[in-house]
Amino acid sequence: MKGPSRIASSSSFPVTSTSDLLDRWLTAVLETPGLTALRDPGEARRVLLDDALAGLELVRRFEGPIVDVGSGGGTPGIPLAASLPNSEVTLLEAERRKTGFLEQWTDELPNLRVIWGRAESQVTDCYKVAVAKALAQPPVAAEWCLPLVEEGGAVILWIGPSADADAVSLVAAKIAGELQESMPGFLVLRKTGPTPPGFPRRPGVAKKRPLA
Numbered sequence: 001m002k003g004p005s006r007i008a009s010s011s012s013f014p015v016t017s018t019s020d021l022l023d024r025w026l027t028a029v030l031e032t033p034g035l036t037a038l039r040d041p042g043e044a045r046r047v048l049l050d051d052a053l054a055g056l057e058l059v060r061r062f063e064g065p066i067v068d069v070g071s072g073g074g075t076p077g078i079p080l081a082a083s084l085p086n087s088e089v090t091l092l093e094a095e096r097r098k099t100g101f102l103e104q105w106t107d108e109l110p111n112l113r114v115i116w117g118r119a120e121s122q123v124t125d126c127y128k129v130a131v132a133k134a135l136a137q138p139p140v141a142a143e144w145c146l147p148l149v150e151e152g153g154a155v156i157l158w159i160g161p162s163a164d165a166d167a168v169s170l171v172a173a174k175i176a177g178e179l180q181e182s183m184p185g186f187l188v189l190r191k192t193g194p195t196p197p198g199f200p201r202r203p204g205v206a207k208k209r210p211l212a
Ligand SMILES: C[S@@+](CC[C@H](N)C(=O)[O-])C[C@H]1O[C@@H](n2cnc3c(N)ncnc32)[C@H](O)[C@@H]1O
Pocket: 069, 070, 071, 072, 073, 074, 075, 076, 092, 093, 094, 095, 098, 117, 118, 119, 120, 132, 133, 134, 135, 136, 144
């Protein structure tokens, strides 16, 4: 399986403004059945676009390929790809129907690629940053994301107010990771070494038998 590649800093975008592209993407997410339960356009903008961009400065700290795990209709990956044209952004999504929708945006965003598959079945240790929003309970999301990231890279989890940072910290310690920062809305984990033997566990196991 092929891992991510680095995007040359000279990559240029077709002449379409970023905000126009993101507006069209947001409209398409709302109009496509099965991508979001949100119906109100204002609420959808806040949850799918503004919340995604709230993590932009955190992601920007790490230079290299980004993977959005469980991208759904494309958040946070599409807003990040539009805002970081020199970073390759991979949208990893387990549902084939959703990847069909995501693939429609790769013509306009040359730094975007889409993979249909589960986090537990991917090549490990090859991304600089893994991001995940509403993927699973944070300890499970951490277990799925950490193996994808190389040593020195990071996992950035979009979290709700009830997220258990201590549980995430316990999980991270088992997968060569550590909780680096906890702030409202986000947890940042650092990958401190290569993925240890035994990870990722088989598809489905992390949810059935969480590590913490
Ligand atoms: C609740 S949706 C969130 C989608 C998007 N990130 C958002 O915030 O709107 C979770 C998505 O993760 C995908 N997913 C669940 N488990 C996964 C796994 N192990 N690997 C890849 N994708 C997964 C699901 O198919 C679903 O589209």
